[in-house]
Amino acid sequence: MEALQGFGFPAGLAEVFADGDLGIARGDLLVETGDLSRLIARTTTSMPAAVAAAPG
Structure with missing residues (x-):
């Protein structure tokens, strides 16, 4: 979160992004x-597969 704030993100938004990353790491967004x-x-x-198929 501190890194995001260092890039100029407001504290609240930095917290949202940091929490989202933690949720992804925990597998919270995995839906099968x-x-x-x-x-x-x-x-x-x-x-x-989508990244591999992307042009460029």
């Missing part, structure tokens, strides 16, 4: 229910 695929009516693409 298939809900998104059903919602968009197609299979989803993993992040590594």
